[in-house]
Amino acid sequence: MKIRFGYVANALGLWDASPSKTLTFTRYSTLPKNERIEKLKSITAQNLQHTKRILYYNIAHEIELYRLSSSLVPLATHPEVCWDFLTPFKKEWDELGSIIRQFKLRVSFHPNQFTLFTSPKEEVTINAVKDMEYHYKMLQAMNALDTGLINIHIGGAYGDKNNAINRFHQNLTKLPKEIKKHMTLENDDKTYDVKETLITCEKENIPMILDYHHHMANTGENELPLYLQRIYNTWNNFNMVPKVHISSPKSDQAYRSHADFVSLDFILPFLKLAKELNQDFDIMIEAKQKNLAMQKLVEEIAALRGVKRITSSSVEW
Numbered sequence: 574m575k576i577r578f579g580y581v582a583n584a585l586g587l588w589d590a591s592p593s594k595t596l597t598f599t600r601y602s603t604l605p606k607n608e609r610i611e612k613l614k615s616i617t618a619q620n621l622q623h624t625k626r627i628l629y630y631n632i633a634h635e636i637e638l639y640r641l642s643s644s645l646v647p648l649a650t651h652p653e654v655c656w657d658f659l660t661p662f663k664k665e666w667d668e669l670g671s672i673i674r675q676f677k678l679r680v681s682f683h684p685n686q687f688t689l690f691t692s693p694k695e696e697v698t699i700n701a702v703k704d705m706e707y708h709y710k711m712l713q714a715m716n717a718l719d720t721g722l723i724n725i726h727i728g729g730a731y732g733d734k735n736n737a738i739n740r741f742h743q744n745l746t747k748l749p750k751e752i753k754k755h756m757t758l759e760n761d762d763k764t765y766d767v768k769e770t771l772i773t774c775e776k777e778n779i780p781m782i783l784d785y786h787h788h789m790a791n792t793g794e795n796e797l798p799l800y801l802q803r804i805y806n807t808w809n810n811f812n813m814v815p816k817v818h819i820s821s822p823k824s825d826q827a828y829r830s831h832a833d834f835v836s837l838d839f840i841l842p843f844l845k846l847a848k849e850l851n852q853d854f855d856i857m858i859e860a861k862q863k864n865l866a867m868q869k870l871v872e873e874i875a876a877l878r879g880v881k882r883i884t885s886s887s888v889e890w
Contacts, residue, residue: 576847727770
């Protein structure tokens with residue numbers, strides 16, 4: 574069983590490399606009109622340059638799994654802005670894509686919690702489609718659609734989970750099919766548990782990402798051994814190994830919050846369960862210390878009996 578590890582957005586081992594510098598609409602509105610687009614371009618150029626630095630950092634450290642920042646382009650989907658962020662940066666998008674393809678990196682996006690398809694309000698669904706289109710356009714601009722994924726949660730229950738799930742299926746028909754092909758769903762820590770998310774994924778033919786921390790915070794009556802193989806099976810039609818999200822609680826009092834690092838004791842029961850299935854998969858680390866937490870965890874797992882480290886960020890068990 575081979576496991577590859579990756580991390581989210583910002584490489585803390587690099588100086589001043591945030592790919593998520595932003596501009597609020599309030600600040601944008603105070604700028605003279607002739608300076609607004611230039612300011613947006615300036616921040617985007619910086620975020621794309623920092624992303625390139627991070628990708629090269631990842632390559633140098635043999636990290637093949639990486640979640641791109643959703644904030645690469647400031648105000649990309651704001652209804653009063655909606656600017657062309659593709660044409661002026663064609664060279665930069667091409668360059669990022671070339672790096673991703675040359676080194677066979679597996680990249681993804683994770684839009685924010687407001688990108689959901691369960692709301693009874695039509696404008697929420699319209700905005701969710703716009704946000705998914707924004708992420709899709711970035712993957713397309715990088716020619717990274719072969720492996721690029723956009724991961725979201727099912728959404729809220731709005732007091733009636735069955736109706737909300739039905740709305741999810743109904744509202745999802747408004748998402749263009751070519752975008753849906755790159756969509757994944759993960760179980761969340763409060764509302765939709767592993768079983769509910771899995772059934773939804775199976776119905777829509779969408780790969781499911783298991784979030785182990787969320788599962789531990791919101792288990793319902795679900796025993797993970799009953800569902801893990803089915804979760805893996807949702808990936809069968811997509812020519813990719815399954816992906817799992819890993820983090821651990823900040824404390825017993827702040828159980829849902831992510832800790833700086835990942836506790837090996839917390840995730841070891843899952844790793845042992847995965848070993849029983851003995852299937853390759855990828856792990857995205859969602860700890861506050863990003864790549865530093867990832868590297869520490871890889872070292873700790875590699876020290877376990879029977880585990881062999883095969884690269885800086887992957888092990889065989």
